[in-house]
Amino acid sequence: MLLSTSLASPAIGTIFWTTFIFLLLLVLLRRYAWGPIMKAIKAREDMIRNALESAERAREEMKVLQSDNEAILLKAREERDKILRDARHAHDRMMAEAKEKSQAEADAMVKRAKELIEREKITAITEVKQEVARLAIEVASKVVSQTLKSDAEQQKLIGRYINEIEAKSN
Protein backbone atom coordinates (compact mmCIF):
# COMPACT_ATOMS: atom_id res chain seq x y z
CA MET A 1 0.00 0.00 0.00
CA LEU A 2 2.76 2.40 0.98
CA LEU A 3 4.54 1.85 -2.31
CA SER A 4 1.60 2.80 -4.41
CA THR A 5 1.92 2.48 -8.15
CA SER A 6 1.91 6.13 -9.13
CA LEU A 7 4.41 7.23 -6.51
CA ALA A 8 7.50 5.77 -8.13
CA SER A 9 6.48 5.48 -11.77
CA PRO A 10 7.04 8.43 -14.09
CA ALA A 11 4.02 9.93 -15.87
CA ILE A 12 4.38 11.12 -19.44
CA GLY A 13 2.32 14.26 -18.89
CA THR A 14 4.36 15.43 -15.91
CA ILE A 15 7.55 14.69 -17.81
CA PHE A 16 6.30 16.73 -20.76
CA TRP A 17 5.24 19.70 -18.64
CA THR A 18 8.37 19.62 -16.50
CA THR A 19 10.55 19.59 -19.61
CA PHE A 20 8.51 22.40 -21.12
CA ILE A 21 8.53 24.58 -17.99
CA PHE A 22 12.17 23.93 -17.20
CA LEU A 23 13.33 24.62 -20.75
CA LEU A 24 11.25 27.76 -20.87
CA LEU A 25 12.75 28.94 -17.58
CA LEU A 26 16.24 28.04 -18.74
CA VAL A 27 15.92 29.97 -22.01
CA LEU A 28 14.10 32.92 -20.48
CA LEU A 29 16.35 33.32 -17.46
CA ARG A 30 19.52 32.69 -19.43
CA ARG A 31 18.63 35.57 -21.71
CA TYR A 32 17.00 38.01 -19.31
CA ALA A 33 18.27 37.14 -15.85
CA TRP A 34 21.48 35.12 -15.56
CA GLY A 35 23.25 37.01 -18.33
CA PRO A 36 22.66 40.49 -16.94
CA ILE A 37 23.10 39.37 -13.33
CA MET A 38 26.39 37.59 -13.93
CA LYS A 39 27.58 40.50 -16.05
CA ALA A 40 26.68 43.01 -13.35
CA ILE A 41 28.38 40.97 -10.66
CA LYS A 42 31.45 40.56 -12.86
CA ALA A 43 31.52 44.28 -13.61
CA ARG A 44 31.35 45.09 -9.94
CA GLU A 45 34.04 42.58 -9.08
CA ASP A 46 36.26 43.98 -11.81
CA MET A 47 35.65 47.48 -10.52
CA ILE A 48 36.48 46.51 -6.98
CA ARG A 49 39.59 44.70 -8.13
CA ASN A 50 40.66 47.68 -10.22
CA ALA A 51 39.96 50.04 -7.36
CA LEU A 52 42.04 47.92 -5.02
CA GLU A 53 44.83 47.66 -7.56
CA SER A 54 44.88 51.39 -8.22
CA ALA A 55 44.81 52.07 -4.49
CA GLU A 56 47.77 49.77 -4.12
CA ARG A 57 49.52 51.53 -6.97
CA ALA A 58 48.73 54.92 -5.46
CA ARG A 59 50.16 53.75 -2.17
CA GLU A 60 53.31 52.58 -3.90
CA GLU A 61 53.54 55.91 -5.67
CA MET A 62 53.02 57.71 -2.40
CA LYS A 63 55.80 55.68 -0.91
CA VAL A 64 58.12 56.56 -3.79
CA LEU A 65 57.03 60.17 -3.58
CA GLN A 66 57.61 60.22 0.13
CA SER A 67 61.08 58.81 -0.22
CA ASP A 68 61.69 61.35 -2.99
CA ASN A 69 60.50 64.08 -0.69
CA GLU A 70 62.79 62.87 2.00
CA ALA A 71 65.70 62.83 -0.41
CA ILE A 72 64.88 66.33 -1.55
CA LEU A 73 64.59 67.49 2.01
CA LEU A 74 67.87 65.86 2.89
CA LYS A 75 69.51 67.51 -0.09
CA ALA A 76 68.04 70.85 0.81
CA ARG A 77 69.28 70.49 4.34
CA GLU A 78 72.73 69.60 3.07
CA GLU A 79 72.68 72.54 0.74
CA ARG A 80 71.64 74.83 3.52
CA ASP A 81 74.47 73.54 5.67
CA LYS A 82 76.88 74.02 2.83
CA ILE A 83 75.70 77.55 2.20
CA LEU A 84 76.00 78.37 5.87
CA ARG A 85 79.46 76.86 5.98
CA ASP A 86 80.50 78.77 2.89
CA ALA A 87 79.11 81.95 4.32
CA ARG A 88 81.01 81.42 7.51
CA HIS A 89 84.18 80.76 5.53
CA ALA A 90 83.62 83.83 3.41
CA HIS A 91 83.00 85.86 6.50
CA ASP A 92 86.11 84.61 8.16
CA ARG A 93 88.16 85.22 5.07
CA MET A 94 86.80 88.69 4.65
CA MET A 95 87.49 89.47 8.26
CA ALA A 96 91.03 88.20 7.92
CA GLU A 97 91.54 90.09 4.72
CA ALA A 98 90.18 93.28 6.22
CA LYS A 99 92.40 92.87 9.22
CA GLU A 100 95.41 92.25 7.02
CA LYS A 101 94.60 95.18 4.86
CA SER A 102 94.13 97.57 7.74
CA GLN A 103 97.31 96.27 9.28
CA ALA A 104 99.19 96.85 6.04
CA GLU A 105 97.73 100.30 5.75
CA ALA A 106 98.68 101.14 9.27
CA ASP A 107 102.16 99.83 8.65
CA ALA A 108 102.42 101.88 5.48
CA MET A 109 101.25 104.96 7.34
CA VAL A 110 103.78 104.43 10.13
CA LYS A 111 106.47 103.88 7.54
CA ARG A 112 105.51 107.00 5.68
CA ALA A 113 105.49 108.97 8.92
CA LYS A 114 108.87 107.63 9.80
CA GLU A 115 110.27 108.61 6.42
CA LEU A 116 108.74 112.03 6.77
CA ILE A 117 110.24 112.43 10.19
CA GLU A 118 113.60 111.29 8.84
CA ARG A 119 113.44 113.69 6.00
CA GLU A 120 112.42 116.54 8.31
CA LYS A 121 115.21 115.59 10.65
CA ILE A 122 117.79 115.65 7.87
CA THR A 123 116.49 118.98 6.69
CA ALA A 124 116.63 120.31 10.22
CA ILE A 125 120.14 119.01 10.72
CA THR A 126 121.25 120.52 7.45
CA GLU A 127 119.71 123.78 8.50
CA VAL A 128 121.38 123.55 11.89
CA LYS A 129 124.69 122.74 10.18
CA GLN A 130 124.38 125.71 7.92
CA GLU A 131 123.40 127.89 10.86
CA VAL A 132 126.36 126.58 12.85
CA ALA A 133 128.65 127.13 9.90
CA ARG A 134 127.34 130.64 9.48
CA LEU A 135 127.70 131.28 13.17
CA ALA A 136 131.12 129.75 13.14
CA ILE A 137 132.16 131.87 10.19
CA GLU A 138 130.69 134.84 11.93
CA VAL A 139 132.55 133.97 15.11
CA ALA A 140 135.63 133.20 13.13
CA SER A 141 135.50 136.40 11.16
CA LYS A 142 135.15 138.22 14.42
CA VAL A 143 138.04 136.27 15.87
CA VAL A 144 140.01 136.77 12.69
CA SER A 145 139.42 140.42 12.58
CA GLN A 146 140.58 140.75 16.12
CA THR A 147 143.33 138.26 16.58
CA LEU A 148 144.53 137.03 13.28
CA LYS A 149 148.06 136.36 14.04
CA SER A 150 148.97 133.12 12.62
CA ASP A 151 146.79 132.51 9.63
CA ALA A 152 147.68 128.95 9.11
CA GLU A 153 147.18 128.06 12.70
CA GLN A 154 143.81 129.76 12.76
CA GLN A 155 142.66 128.01 9.55
CA LYS A 156 143.61 124.69 10.96
CA LEU A 157 141.74 125.38 14.15
CA ILE A 158 138.60 126.39 12.33
CA GLY A 159 138.71 123.33 10.16
CA ARG A 160 139.06 121.12 13.19
CA TYR A 161 136.13 122.78 14.89
CA ILE A 162 133.91 122.38 11.89
CA ASN A 163 134.78 118.71 11.58
CA GLU A 164 134.12 118.20 15.22
CA ILE A 165 130.74 119.83 14.88
CA GLU A 166 130.07 117.75 11.81
CA ALA A 167 131.02 114.58 13.57
CA LYS A 168 128.88 115.47 16.52
CA SER A 169 125.90 116.31 14.41
CA ASN A 170 126.15 113.07 12.66
Add this chain to the structure above:
Amino acid sequence: MKVRVVYLLIILLVTVPTAFPLLAAGEKAEGDKSPDAKEEFDASTFIIEHVTDSHEWHLWTKKDGSHVAVYLPVILYDRSSGFHFFSSRNLAHGHSHDGFAVAHEGENEGRIVKVDAEGHEVETALPLDFSITKTVFGMLVAAVIFAWLMLSLAHSYKKAGISAPKGLMGFLEPIILFIRDDVAIPNIGEKKYQRFMPYLLTAFFFILINNLLGLIPIFPFGANVTGNISVTFVLATFTFLITQFSANKTHWRHVFAAPGVPLWLLPVMIPIELIGLISKPFALMIRLFANITAGHIIVLSLVTLIFIFDTIAVAPVSIGFVLFMDCIELLVAFLQAYVFTLLSALFIGMATHEEEHH
Protein backbone atom coordinates in the same frame (compact mmCIF):
# COMPACT_ATOMS: atom_id res chain seq x y z
CA MET B 1 24.70 12.54 5.97
CA LYS B 2 23.71 13.23 9.54
CA VAL B 3 20.37 14.34 8.24
CA ARG B 4 19.85 10.91 6.74
CA VAL B 5 20.46 9.32 10.11
CA VAL B 6 17.99 11.66 11.75
CA TYR B 7 15.55 10.80 8.99
CA LEU B 8 15.95 7.13 9.47
CA LEU B 9 15.46 7.38 13.21
CA ILE B 10 12.37 9.47 12.82
CA ILE B 11 10.96 7.25 10.10
CA LEU B 12 11.48 4.25 12.35
CA LEU B 13 10.07 5.99 15.39
CA VAL B 14 7.06 7.22 13.55
CA THR B 15 6.21 4.51 11.08
CA VAL B 16 6.87 1.32 13.02
CA PRO B 17 4.45 1.90 15.89
CA THR B 18 1.81 3.35 13.61
CA ALA B 19 2.04 0.74 10.87
CA PHE B 20 0.07 -1.91 12.73
CA PRO B 21 -3.04 0.10 13.51
CA LEU B 22 -2.87 1.41 9.94
CA LEU B 23 -3.03 -2.05 8.45
CA ALA B 24 -5.87 -2.99 10.75
CA ALA B 25 -7.71 0.15 9.80
CA GLY B 26 -7.31 -0.65 6.11
CA GLU B 27 -8.83 -4.09 6.53
CA LYS B 28 -11.76 -2.84 8.50
CA ALA B 29 -12.49 -0.06 6.05
CA GLU B 30 -12.77 -2.52 3.23
CA GLY B 31 -15.27 -4.67 5.03
CA ASP B 32 -17.54 -2.03 6.38
CA LYS B 33 -18.44 0.92 4.21
CA SER B 34 -21.82 1.93 5.58
CA PRO B 35 -22.02 5.70 5.91
CA ASP B 36 -23.50 5.52 9.40
CA ALA B 37 -20.58 3.68 10.93
CA LYS B 38 -17.78 5.94 11.96
CA GLU B 39 -15.30 5.47 9.16
CA GLU B 40 -11.91 4.31 10.28
CA PHE B 41 -9.13 6.67 9.35
CA ASP B 42 -6.83 5.19 6.75
CA ALA B 43 -3.54 7.01 7.31
CA SER B 44 -1.55 5.32 4.58
CA THR B 45 -4.09 6.20 1.89
CA PHE B 46 -4.28 9.71 3.27
CA ILE B 47 -0.50 10.13 3.10
CA ILE B 48 -0.09 8.54 -0.31
CA GLU B 49 -2.86 10.71 -1.70
CA HIS B 50 -1.01 13.75 -0.46
CA VAL B 51 2.40 12.90 -1.85
CA THR B 52 1.25 11.53 -5.20
CA ASP B 53 0.03 13.48 -8.15
CA SER B 54 -3.67 14.01 -8.77
CA HIS B 55 -5.95 15.70 -11.28
CA GLU B 56 -7.65 17.82 -8.66
CA TRP B 57 -6.27 19.80 -5.79
CA HIS B 58 -8.17 18.63 -2.76
CA LEU B 59 -8.43 21.34 -0.12
CA TRP B 60 -10.70 19.97 2.59
CA THR B 61 -13.75 17.77 3.19
CA LYS B 62 -16.87 19.31 4.62
CA LYS B 63 -18.80 17.76 7.50
CA ASP B 64 -21.42 16.40 5.11
CA GLY B 65 -18.75 14.48 3.23
CA SER B 66 -18.52 16.74 0.16
CA HIS B 67 -15.10 17.83 -1.01
CA VAL B 68 -13.80 21.32 -1.53
CA ALA B 69 -11.19 21.13 -4.25
CA VAL B 70 -9.61 23.09 -7.04
CA TYR B 71 -10.42 21.22 -10.25
CA LEU B 72 -7.53 21.37 -12.67
CA PRO B 73 -7.82 20.97 -16.44
CA VAL B 74 -7.51 17.49 -17.91
CA ILE B 75 -5.81 17.21 -21.28
CA LEU B 76 -5.87 13.78 -22.89
CA TYR B 77 -4.64 12.47 -26.18
CA ASP B 78 -6.25 9.29 -27.36
CA ARG B 79 -4.88 7.57 -30.45
CA SER B 80 -8.32 6.93 -31.85
CA SER B 81 -10.25 10.03 -30.80
CA GLY B 82 -7.54 12.71 -30.61
CA PHE B 83 -7.35 15.45 -27.98
CA HIS B 84 -9.82 15.77 -25.11
CA PHE B 85 -9.93 18.81 -22.92
CA PHE B 86 -12.21 19.05 -19.86
CA SER B 87 -12.26 19.93 -16.19
CA SER B 88 -11.29 17.29 -13.65
CA ARG B 89 -14.59 18.10 -11.86
CA ASN B 90 -16.13 15.70 -14.38
CA LEU B 91 -13.94 12.86 -13.12
CA ALA B 92 -14.45 13.54 -9.43
CA HIS B 93 -15.86 10.77 -7.21
CA GLY B 94 -15.33 8.07 -9.78
CA HIS B 95 -17.47 9.64 -12.49
CA SER B 96 -16.61 9.07 -16.10
CA HIS B 97 -16.54 11.67 -18.84
CA ASP B 98 -16.28 11.12 -22.61
CA GLY B 99 -15.43 7.49 -21.87
CA PHE B 100 -12.59 8.38 -19.52
CA ALA B 101 -12.35 7.80 -15.80
CA VAL B 102 -9.71 7.57 -13.10
CA ALA B 103 -8.90 3.93 -12.40
CA HIS B 104 -9.35 3.07 -8.74
CA GLU B 105 -7.76 -0.33 -8.75
CA GLY B 106 -5.54 -2.53 -10.80
CA GLU B 107 -2.19 -1.70 -12.27
CA ASN B 108 -3.33 1.69 -13.59
CA GLU B 109 -4.64 2.92 -10.26
CA GLY B 110 -4.76 6.70 -10.13
CA ARG B 111 -4.39 7.05 -13.88
CA ILE B 112 -7.00 8.06 -16.40
CA VAL B 113 -8.19 5.07 -18.42
CA LYS B 114 -10.83 4.45 -21.03
CA VAL B 115 -14.04 3.01 -19.65
CA ASP B 116 -17.16 1.52 -21.17
CA ALA B 117 -20.73 2.60 -20.45
CA GLU B 118 -20.86 0.64 -17.21
CA GLY B 119 -17.67 2.18 -15.96
CA HIS B 120 -15.42 -0.85 -16.48
CA GLU B 121 -11.90 -0.33 -17.62
CA VAL B 122 -11.42 -1.05 -21.29
CA GLU B 123 -8.34 -3.04 -22.13
CA THR B 124 -6.75 -0.69 -24.62
CA ALA B 125 -3.70 1.50 -24.70
CA LEU B 126 -3.84 4.21 -22.07
CA PRO B 127 -4.65 7.69 -23.33
CA LEU B 128 -1.66 10.03 -23.07
CA ASP B 129 -2.33 12.24 -20.09
CA PHE B 130 -1.04 15.80 -20.52
CA SER B 131 -3.24 17.19 -17.76
CA ILE B 132 -2.26 20.13 -15.65
CA THR B 133 -2.05 18.00 -12.55
CA LYS B 134 -1.39 19.11 -9.01
CA THR B 135 2.35 18.69 -9.55
CA VAL B 136 2.32 20.60 -12.84
CA PHE B 137 0.21 23.35 -11.33
CA GLY B 138 2.47 23.64 -8.31
CA MET B 139 5.45 23.73 -10.63
CA LEU B 140 3.86 26.49 -12.71
CA VAL B 141 3.31 28.55 -9.57
CA ALA B 142 6.93 27.99 -8.58
CA ALA B 143 8.09 28.82 -12.11
CA VAL B 144 6.17 32.10 -12.08
CA ILE B 145 7.64 33.04 -8.70
CA PHE B 146 11.10 31.98 -9.85
CA ALA B 147 10.93 33.94 -13.10
CA TRP B 148 9.51 37.01 -11.35
CA LEU B 149 12.19 36.83 -8.66
CA MET B 150 15.09 36.55 -11.07
CA LEU B 151 13.79 39.02 -13.62
CA SER B 152 13.27 41.63 -10.92
CA LEU B 153 16.72 40.84 -9.61
CA ALA B 154 18.19 41.39 -13.07
CA HIS B 155 16.17 44.60 -13.31
CA SER B 156 17.49 45.88 -9.99
CA TYR B 157 21.03 45.17 -11.16
CA LYS B 158 20.41 47.15 -14.30
CA LYS B 159 18.82 49.99 -12.39
CA ALA B 160 21.39 50.16 -9.61
CA GLY B 161 24.40 50.06 -11.91
CA ILE B 162 27.56 49.22 -10.05
CA SER B 163 26.75 49.55 -6.38
CA ALA B 164 26.76 47.64 -3.15
CA PRO B 165 24.16 44.85 -3.16
CA LYS B 166 20.99 45.71 -1.30
CA GLY B 167 17.50 44.30 -0.86
CA LEU B 168 16.85 41.30 -3.09
CA MET B 169 20.43 41.47 -4.37
CA GLY B 170 21.84 41.16 -0.90
CA PHE B 171 19.81 38.03 -0.33
CA LEU B 172 20.24 36.25 -3.66
CA GLU B 173 23.69 37.36 -4.71
CA PRO B 174 25.54 35.32 -2.07
CA ILE B 175 23.66 32.23 -3.28
CA ILE B 176 24.51 32.94 -6.92
CA LEU B 177 28.13 33.59 -5.98
CA PHE B 178 28.15 30.41 -3.94
CA ILE B 179 26.99 28.42 -6.98
CA ARG B 180 29.64 30.10 -9.08
CA ASP B 181 32.60 30.06 -6.69
CA ASP B 182 32.01 26.88 -4.73
CA VAL B 183 30.10 24.69 -7.16
CA ALA B 184 30.86 25.62 -10.78
CA ILE B 185 34.44 26.87 -10.73
CA PRO B 186 36.01 24.16 -8.53
CA ASN B 187 34.29 21.34 -10.43
CA ILE B 188 34.20 22.55 -14.02
CA GLY B 189 37.18 24.87 -14.04
CA GLU B 190 37.84 28.54 -14.52
CA LYS B 191 37.87 28.28 -18.31
CA LYS B 192 34.62 26.50 -19.09
CA TYR B 193 32.32 27.13 -16.15
CA GLN B 194 30.56 30.10 -17.71
CA ARG B 195 28.79 28.00 -20.33
CA PHE B 196 27.13 25.89 -17.63
CA MET B 197 26.24 28.63 -15.17
CA PRO B 198 22.72 29.25 -16.58
CA TYR B 199 21.84 25.57 -16.25
CA LEU B 200 23.33 25.17 -12.78
CA LEU B 201 21.64 28.32 -11.49
CA THR B 202 18.30 27.43 -13.06
CA ALA B 203 18.44 23.88 -11.71
CA PHE B 204 19.48 25.02 -8.24
CA PHE B 205 16.80 27.67 -7.85
CA PHE B 206 14.15 25.53 -9.55
CA ILE B 207 14.72 22.73 -7.07
CA LEU B 208 15.13 25.09 -4.13
CA ILE B 209 11.99 27.08 -4.81
CA ASN B 210 9.94 23.96 -5.42
CA ASN B 211 11.34 22.38 -2.26
CA LEU B 212 10.52 25.43 -0.20
CA LEU B 213 7.05 25.91 -1.66
CA GLY B 214 6.40 22.22 -1.04
CA LEU B 215 6.78 22.93 2.67
CA ILE B 216 4.00 25.50 2.70
CA PRO B 217 0.78 23.54 3.28
CA ILE B 218 -1.57 26.16 1.82
CA PHE B 219 -2.93 26.27 -1.72
CA PRO B 220 -1.37 27.02 -4.25
CA PHE B 221 1.75 25.74 -2.54
CA GLY B 222 2.48 22.42 -0.95
CA ALA B 223 2.44 20.28 -4.07
CA ASN B 224 5.05 17.56 -3.88
CA VAL B 225 6.88 18.74 -7.02
CA THR B 226 10.50 17.79 -6.38
CA GLY B 227 9.23 14.63 -4.68
CA ASN B 228 7.69 13.56 -7.95
CA ILE B 229 9.72 10.99 -9.83
CA SER B 230 8.77 12.45 -13.24
CA VAL B 231 10.11 15.86 -12.27
CA THR B 232 13.36 14.53 -10.87
CA PHE B 233 13.63 12.29 -13.94
CA VAL B 234 13.49 15.33 -16.22
CA LEU B 235 16.03 17.24 -14.14
CA ALA B 236 18.40 14.29 -14.06
CA THR B 237 17.92 13.83 -17.81
CA PHE B 238 18.91 17.44 -18.38
CA THR B 239 22.10 16.89 -16.42
CA PHE B 240 22.73 13.67 -18.32
CA LEU B 241 22.22 15.25 -21.75
CA ILE B 242 24.28 18.33 -20.92
CA THR B 243 27.04 16.13 -19.59
CA GLN B 244 27.12 13.88 -22.66
CA PHE B 245 26.83 16.67 -25.21
CA SER B 246 29.59 18.69 -23.64
CA ALA B 247 31.83 15.68 -23.10
CA ASN B 248 35.20 15.75 -24.83
CA LYS B 249 37.36 13.09 -26.43
CA THR B 250 38.99 12.15 -23.15
CA HIS B 251 35.63 11.32 -21.67
CA TRP B 252 34.64 9.00 -24.51
CA ARG B 253 38.05 7.38 -24.58
CA HIS B 254 37.65 6.59 -20.90
CA VAL B 255 34.28 5.03 -21.64
CA PHE B 256 35.16 2.95 -24.71
CA ALA B 257 38.88 2.39 -24.31
CA ALA B 258 39.94 3.15 -20.81
CA PRO B 259 43.69 3.73 -20.85
CA GLY B 260 45.69 1.01 -19.15
CA VAL B 261 42.95 -1.61 -19.47
CA PRO B 262 43.95 -4.72 -21.45
CA LEU B 263 42.03 -5.26 -24.67
CA TRP B 264 40.37 -8.51 -23.56
CA LEU B 265 38.81 -6.70 -20.61
CA LEU B 266 37.07 -4.11 -22.79
CA PRO B 267 33.95 -6.23 -23.48
CA VAL B 268 33.44 -6.22 -19.72
CA MET B 269 34.53 -2.68 -19.12
CA ILE B 270 32.44 -0.95 -21.80
CA PRO B 271 29.07 -2.11 -20.42
CA ILE B 272 30.21 -1.19 -16.93
CA GLU B 273 31.21 2.27 -18.10
CA LEU B 274 27.90 2.69 -19.93
CA ILE B 275 25.99 1.66 -16.82
CA GLY B 276 28.13 4.19 -14.96
CA LEU B 277 26.99 6.91 -17.34
CA ILE B 278 23.36 6.12 -16.65
CA SER B 279 23.67 5.39 -12.96
CA LYS B 280 24.95 8.88 -12.16
CA PRO B 281 21.82 10.74 -13.27
CA PHE B 282 19.72 7.84 -12.00
CA ALA B 283 21.14 8.45 -8.54
CA LEU B 284 20.39 12.14 -8.92
CA MET B 285 16.79 11.34 -9.80
CA ILE B 286 16.24 8.92 -6.90
CA ARG B 287 18.07 11.05 -4.33
CA LEU B 288 15.99 14.16 -4.85
CA PHE B 289 12.73 12.23 -5.19
CA ALA B 290 13.33 10.11 -2.11
CA ASN B 291 14.55 12.90 0.13
CA ILE B 292 11.68 15.24 -0.58
CA THR B 293 8.99 12.56 -0.59
CA ALA B 294 10.36 11.13 2.66
CA GLY B 295 10.18 14.54 4.26
CA HIS B 296 6.57 15.00 3.19
CA ILE B 297 5.65 11.51 4.38
CA ILE B 298 7.20 12.14 7.79
CA VAL B 299 5.38 15.42 8.27
CA LEU B 300 2.10 13.87 7.12
CA SER B 301 2.65 10.85 9.36
CA LEU B 302 3.09 13.12 12.33
CA VAL B 303 -0.10 14.94 11.47
CA THR B 304 -2.05 11.70 11.01
CA LEU B 305 -1.03 10.64 14.52
CA ILE B 306 -3.77 12.96 15.77
CA PHE B 307 -6.37 11.08 13.74
CA ILE B 308 -4.98 7.65 14.44
CA PHE B 309 -5.15 8.18 18.20
CA ASP B 310 -8.40 10.02 17.58
CA THR B 311 -7.68 12.55 20.31
CA ILE B 312 -6.79 16.21 20.33
CA ALA B 313 -4.33 15.54 23.16
CA VAL B 314 -1.81 14.21 20.66
CA ALA B 315 -1.92 17.45 18.69
CA PRO B 316 0.70 19.37 20.71
CA VAL B 317 3.12 16.45 20.38
CA SER B 318 2.43 16.18 16.66
CA ILE B 319 2.77 19.91 16.12
CA GLY B 320 6.03 19.96 18.03
CA PHE B 321 7.43 17.14 15.93
CA VAL B 322 6.11 18.68 12.71
CA LEU B 323 7.76 21.99 13.59
CA PHE B 324 11.02 20.19 14.25
CA MET B 325 10.70 18.25 10.98
CA ASP B 326 9.90 21.40 9.05
CA CYS B 327 13.10 22.95 10.33
CA ILE B 328 15.02 19.92 9.10
CA GLU B 329 13.07 20.03 5.84
CA LEU B 330 14.11 23.63 5.40
CA LEU B 331 17.70 22.53 5.67
CA VAL B 332 17.03 19.59 3.36
CA ALA B 333 15.42 21.91 0.80
CA PHE B 334 18.69 23.81 0.52
CA LEU B 335 20.84 20.75 0.91
CA GLN B 336 19.17 18.73 -1.84
CA ALA B 337 19.16 21.66 -4.26
CA TYR B 338 22.85 22.10 -3.47
CA VAL B 339 23.66 18.40 -3.80
CA PHE B 340 21.87 18.12 -7.14
CA THR B 341 23.69 21.18 -8.49
CA LEU B 342 27.03 20.12 -7.07
CA LEU B 343 26.81 16.64 -8.56
CA SER B 344 25.63 18.03 -11.91
CA ALA B 345 28.65 20.34 -11.91
CA LEU B 346 30.86 17.44 -10.90
CA PHE B 347 29.61 15.21 -13.73
CA ILE B 348 29.96 18.03 -16.25
CA GLY B 349 33.44 18.71 -14.91
CA MET B 350 34.40 15.05 -15.26
CA ALA B 351 33.13 14.92 -18.82
CA THR B 352 34.85 18.12 -19.90
CA HIS B 353 38.06 17.53 -18.00
CA GLU B 354 41.11 17.97 -20.19
CA GLU B 355 43.52 15.10 -20.29
CA GLU B 356 46.45 15.76 -18.05
CA HIS B 357 49.81 15.64 -19.71
CA HIS B 358 52.09 13.56 -17.59
